[in-house]
Each structure stands twice: as structure tokens, then as C-alpha cells.
Amino acid sequence: MAISLDRRAFLRTTGLAGLALGLAACGDDGAPAASSGGGFGSVKLQLSWKKNVEFAGEYFADTNGYFKAAGFSQVELLSGGGSGTSVESGLATGRCWAGLSAPTITAPAVLQGAQLKIVGATFQKNPFAIVSLKKNPIESAADLAGKRIGVQDSNELVWNALLKANGLDASSVTRVPFQSDPSMLTSGQLDGYVGYVTSGPVRLRMEGHDPAYLLFADAGLPLVAETLTVRQETIEKERDKLKAFLAAEIKGWKDAVADPAKSAELAATVYGKDQNLDVKEQTEEAKMQNELVVTPDVKANGLFTITPELIEQNIASLAKAGLTITAEQLFDMTVLDEVYKADPSLKLS
Template identity: 90%
Template sequence: MATFDRRAFLRTSGLAGLALGLAACGDNGTTTTTSSSGGGGGFGSVKLQLSWKKNVEFAGEYFADTNGYFKAAGFSQVELLSGGGSGTSVESGLATGRCWAGLSAPTITAPAVLQGAPLKIVGATFQKNPFAIISLSKNPIEKAADLVGKKIGVQDSNELVWNALLKANGIDAAQVTRVPFQSDPSMLTSGQLDGYVGFVTSGPVNLRMKGHDPAYLLLADAGLPLVAETFTVTQETIDNERDKLKAFLTAEIKGWKDAVANPAKAAELAATVYGKDQNLDVKEQTEEAKMQNELVVTDDAKANGLFTMTPELIEQNISSLSKAGLTIKAEQLFDLSILNEIYQADPSLKLS
């Protein structure tokens, strides 16, 4: 798994007005998937930009490829463009036509939209953002109020989301000692920190594998709900390629249903096939897959289908963005009508 600072940076750099350049998705590391047409759709080839390097975070995409769902949906080719490094952002890639769809986050897409980019979020893989306050069970931070009087590691790239968390909970920054942090968990285990801002999908797993007993508080459960790994496309795609987008999202739903059902296989695909050049540990990836399933499968996702967002969740995201200094209307950023049509046409796609 990538270090917290880079991953977090890609999720929040848009807050600093850098959305068009820093959610890196490099030109290298593409995976060409289905190579022959099928399914009768005739949709040809598309490129999907991932938000990060190829690890288990994109298990649903791997299953959609491996199990032939993209092919069955009518795509002759799907390229998974690996993120990371210093490359073109999803938002910039969409604006220039370099990619047809991308996986991003509201904190990155919203600034681009506010700068005039005609983009929309049409679904959210992670119903809850992975950002969390990571601590140890012997000194747990279980609620936002527990932050008061504590020493918390916060990277510079996470400053705005950190400030938004404090604002959401009415905590004065002077009540918490913020410590410079560069993703080194030993600062926590040695007692230099009481907690740090990190990713719940990797931080607790890494600590547990090193013999520690971690605790965590999701920012989504502490007054700052935000989705993540959001499917982002241009308004033109929604207007002129709606059937193609439906076919693509249908294949993605099938892939993620498989990923949720089989974390071990998801880890195997990540470590030995799609991310085989990333030196991933299958055991660690399996545990991370289990952790991320908790972010993907919520009660609402069970009731309404993967990737869907209730009106309440949408409004919560808009409110969270406002706390981070981004004032945007729901209709400017989200369009969940495509997913609604997909599930209305085929309710069997919902989780059983």
C-alpha cells in the first residue's frame, strides 16, 4: 500500500486549488483488458483512470476484467490507467479526453467543477472516505471530543481536511497539539503521538501486522462524511453516451459484488496480476480488502445498490465540502440518475 501522505495528498490536494494537476494518474502502468468485442454493445475501447497505484483498492475493476463483465457489456477494450507519481489528474484527463472515466473524490472534483470543468460524479465506490484518526486501543481516540488535549500527527497535505474536522466538531485548533507527521507509524507506537490522520484501510492493518492493537475513528463518523473512489465523467458522456455509461457501470457493479464476496481473491488479483510490480503482500492486501468492504457495503448500499448515494448522503457531502471551504450545490457535482435507472431495470444487481 502506498504511504499515507501521497494517498491523502491525492484525495485532498483539490482543496488547495490544485485539482487539475496533482491527483496523479501516470501514463505508465496501463492494463489492457478485454481484447475482443462481446455482448453486442459495440462500445469499443475506453480508458479508466484509477486514483492510485494498482492495489486491492481497485478489486472491483480487476474482477470486472477477469470475469469478463466488461467484455459482456460490449467493450472491446478497457484500459486501467495506474495512478501515482506525477502525472495527469483524473479531472484534467477527462477535460482533455485522455480518459473516458476516472476514479476520484469530491474534494478533488468539486474544485475542478467550480473552476468551470463540466464534470459530474455518477457513483461512489466507497460510501465512507477511508480517512481516519488512527490510535492505539490502550489510549483510544473514539470520538472527536477525545482529540482535545492530544498530540495528533497531521501532514501538511491534510491540513484542510483536518481543519474541516475541527470545524465540524466545534474544536478550537489550540485545544489540540498538531505534530508534523510524515506517515511514520512508529511515532504513534513510541508514544510521540496519541494519534494521526491516516487511511483506515491500511493504517490499522499495518499496525496489527506489527503486533500492535490499533483503534480508529473514521472522519465520516465524526461529523465529516465524504464518499471516495467516485466515478467521474464529463457531462457530455452523460448526455450523449448514456447507454455506454450504463453498460460500464453495470459491469463495475458486477465486479464489485465479486470483490466484496471474496477478499482473498481480490488480494490475489491485486498482488499477483494487476499490481504484480508493486511488491504487494497477499496477506496484507486481504486484510485491507476486508477493511475496505466496510466502506463499500453500508446499510444504504445494501438497500439501494453499490455505488448509490441517498439524497441525505449527498447533502452530507455538500455540507462537509462547505466546512472545507468549498461551496457547491449538489446538482453541480452529483448525478445519480444513471445508477437509479440501472437498478430499476435490473434489481438483481443489488447485493443479496
């Protein structure tokens, strides 16, 4: 699948201006308030990118009726990415009720006054990685010295943060202009490039190459991703509705983790059928992303949970990117805690 790597720009500023004003005026896009019998009506969930296998859990929650069983007449999945409206702007204007984003995008919005909170994370590790080939592997940050690394302009902030996290001088690495063309790696023009671990290595492998990769999360820059983000007022005024939604999401992701092939099928033939996705490639990507979704902590605590230790690591990583924010400003895990306390069976078996 031909996709641009800048879809995962470490910091997107689209629509951040005026968020504080927008949030003061927005409602909950017409969805009725929670009632004792369920009846949460229709809500919109904005995805962080176009409909591919990254959102398999949402597809299962919809297909298998978990959203409806939780009391929602419909959960509309809105495509994101490209030049479209950011999740943060969508929340500000009421375009969406919840969204999937990243701390590096939500933090700047919060620092500008947006009343938003991250209440869970699908990916415990951000998929950003240095992608290389095993015949010339980059297996640690120290291996970057003297190498030619392709970095898109849109990923400059994450690149600089990685260097800072590892005490590397930018002059020790040759940064090469890059427009998401892996052939620059396979032809020897590059030693590695900043890409997405769930897609880059899979594509290289399918083309007959033997890829290697170094996750930023394993190289001093731990960050969660696909973070479920909502307005503060949703936590305060629609807590039961949010808990019902989270429970349905968890059930959907349990199914997705258990069945990468079905995840790929739903992505390629149903939800993302207009994206010309390859089922085989999507299946491999689903397997790769499971490694980012299911960690020892998730096995112990449940999907979407983020430990206090990992939250503090995220705050430290954001600081390396020049974003000074506190855990209390950005995260609220109390809603998810209540979900698992009410139904421990939601945890992975």
C-alpha cells in the first residue's frame, strides 16, 4: 500500500489555533445524554489516519455489535490524516465526540488552552522507528553515527528529540532529504530512514529484502500512540457514556489482537475498501502492531491502560521535544480504571 510516511508527523499543528475558544463553545455533536437504560445515541470517533488495519479494534467493535450492546445507536468512524481536520480541532468544534491521536499532537493543544485529556492508548509503543537493512543494520542509537538517514521535514521534531535523548550531535549523522521512497534504502543511497515500523519493514520484506528496525521507544524516546482523546467535559458530564464506549473498544481490540487475518479482511474489504489495501500486507501489519498493543503491562492491567511509570516516561519524552507539560494536564486514567474494576473479565486472558 503506497502511503506517505509524513502521515505520522511527530507534531501536526493543523487547526490548533483557537482551540481554547472552540472548546468553550462546543457541545457533544447532538448525542443524547446518558440515561439509566443506556440509549447513548450516535457519536463520532475520528481516526488518526485513513481506514486501514491500524483501527481493527474499532472495526470489530462495530461489526460484532459491541458498540450497540453498550447503548450506542451508531459509532461513526471518521477518517483522519492528510490535510483533514485534526482530532484536536474536531473535538473543539464538535465534529467528533472522541478521537485517536498522539501525545505529541494533543500536548501542544492542551498547552494552548484546550480542555482535552488522553484516557487510554491502543499502542503502548509509538511505531516510529529507524528502518534499515540487516546487511547494514542500525540496532542502537549509537549506530546512527556516520550514517545517512532519510528524514522528512515533517518528522524533524521527532528526529531531533531522538538525537537529544541519546546525546548525539546532529553533525554526527548525515540527514538526507526524504520523501517516503524506500528504494533510496534498498539502492544504497541511505543507511536508514525514519518510518513507521508497522508498514516499512513489512513492505520491504514483501519486496524480498531483509529489514531491520530500531524503535524510538526502545532508543530513549518512549511514547504511546493511537491515544483515545476526549474533552474534559465528557469525563465530567458523560462519564457513564465514556465508560460504556471504552468497554466496547476493549472488546473490539481483544478480537483484533486474537485474529490478525480477520483484522486485515475487515480493513481491506469493508471499512477501507476504497483504499486499495492488500490483505496479505495488512495481515502482516496487524501482526506487527500487536507487538505494540500487547505488552507485559497490558497483559497484567488490560488493553488501553498506561502505567504511571510509562506516563512519566511520556512526559519526559515530550520535554525532549520541547513540550513541557505535566501528567495531570494530559492524562486521566481514572475512567479506564473504573471500567476494569467493574468488569475484570475485560482483561486479556
